Amino acid sequence: MNRIHYETSGIQNSEIKTQLKNALDKINGVSMVNIDVARGSIEVGYNQSADENLIKSCIETVGCEITGQSLEQ
Template sequence: MNHIRIRVDGIRSDTEKQQIKNALDKFEGVREVAVDPTTRSISVKFNPPSTEQEIVDCIRSTGHDPIS
């Protein structure tokens, strides 16, 4: 199983937290999603066919840009 942790800016509410989780849960292969507004991070455990790039793109589509 693959794991990615992405720091993002601007998770301001439980609604946004749930929006990110729901968007990622739709991907085949995504097994676990944890969104932590306190640390501004999203942890995703996944298997193929999901990829890191698809996950990052999905997070961006919810209006949250990864912090490098």
């Protein structure tokens, strides 16, 4: 499983956190989503069938701005 970690701005409350988690969970291949509102961070675990660009686009569509990212394999 690959993991990617995003630093973001825009996760302001639990409603946005829930919307973001639900949207990411719908992406085929995403198996884990951890969102830390206080730190503004999102960690996503995914397999090869998930597209990293789709994950990033999903986060931005919900209204969060990605300010940094790191990939772990």
